[in-house]
Amino acid sequence: xxxxxxxxxxxxxxxxxxxxxxxxxxxxxxxxxxxxxxxxxxxxxxxxxxxxxxxxxxxxxxxxxxxxxxxxxxxxxxxxxxxxxxxxxxxxxxxxxxxxxxxxxxxxxxxxxxxxxxxxxxxxxxxxxxxxxxxxxxxxxxxxxxxxxxxxxxxxxxxxxxxxxxxxxxxxxxxxxxxxxxxxxxxxxxxxxxxxxxxxxxxxxxxxxxxxxxxx
Numbered sequence: 001x002x003x004x005x006x007x008x009x010x011x012x013x014x015x016x017x018x019x020x021x022x023x024x025x026x027x028x029x030x031x032x033x034x035x036x037x038x039x040x041x042x043x044x045x046x047x048x049x050x051x052x053x054x055x056x057x058x059x060x061x062x063x064x065x066x067x068x069x070x071x072x073x074x075x076x077x078x079x080x081x082x083x084x085x086x087x088x089x090x091x092x093x094x095x096x097x098x099x100x101x102x103x104x105x106x107x108x109x110x111x112x113x114x115x116x117x118x119x120x121x122x123x124x125x126x127x128x129x130x131x132x133x134x135x136x137x138x139x140x141x142x143x144x145x146x147x148x149x150x151x152x153x154x155x156x157x158x159x160x161x162x163x164x165x166x167x168x169x170x171x172x173x174x175x176x177x178x179x180x181x182x183x184x185x186x187x188x189x190x191x192x193x194x195x196x197x198x199x200x201x202x203x204x205x206x207x208x209x210x211x212x213x214x215x216x
Contacts, residue, residue, distance in 0.1 A: 004029065004090065006097045013122055013129050014190060016183050018163060021088035029090055037182040038165040038174055040130075042157060045149045046173040047209055054139055055146050056206055060109040060116070062147045064198045068099040071106040071118040075132035087132065095131065098122060105196055107148045109140035117141040119148060126192025127159040128152055145172065147200070150208035155197050159189035 012018065017033040047055070072095060076087040098104035099120075108118040117140025119133035130148075135141040152160060161182075165174045177185070 009094050016186055019091055020086040026088055035179050036176040038162040038176055040160040040162050040174045042152050042160050044173050047146055051142055055143055058202055060111055060143050063108045065105055068106040070115045071120045074134035107144040109144050118144045123196040125190035126157050126194035127189040128157050129161045147205055150205040151197050151200050153208045156194040158192050159185050
């Protein structure tokens with residue numbers, strides 16, 4: 001476990017596998033490659049009408065990479081309905097190091113100076129590997145997800161990996177695809193020249209929402 005490095009982690013993502021722990025206190029890291037992989041198609045990302053309005057009203061101050069450590073801690077903490085998480089100390093430290101060298105990013109929802117929700121993931125080529133999200137206020141993590149997808153569209157990303165499809169993600173158009181299909185899409189995305197835009201205005205986010213092809 002101590003021999004794991006950020007470079008090894010990036011190579012694992014590029015191969016199509018990702019790390020998980022059995023629990024926060026479990027020191028072991030397990031490598032996961034599901035037979036059916038969850039992805040969120042970027043071009044057909046669906047924004048529910050009420051959420052679209054919330055984003056445009058600027059209910060939350062959305063920032064990128066201003067408190068990566070706070071986001072990953074929020075994702076790792078126990079909350080009602082989720083007593084444990086798959087993010088152990090080793091995974092937290094590795095992703096924090098990836099953030100420090102420019103590969104991992106956080107999208108954060110702030111209100112009244114407090115971090116109330118967000119998500120984080122890894123950018124590699126034209127692929128973004130969504131890792132985890134957390135929520136302390138209504139729709140905060142959902143708003144962060146909309147801002148993430150707007151950035152991915154703006155930056156020419158082609159693949160948003162969600163690992164597994166949940167009911168929460170299904171409302172945005174998340175689907176499952178076979179492992180071989182995922183590998184093909186991943187290989188194509190890794191060869192795309194993409195740039196993750198840390199700075200993106202609310203007007204630009206709204207413009208990207210307007211251009212999404214499946215909105216209702």
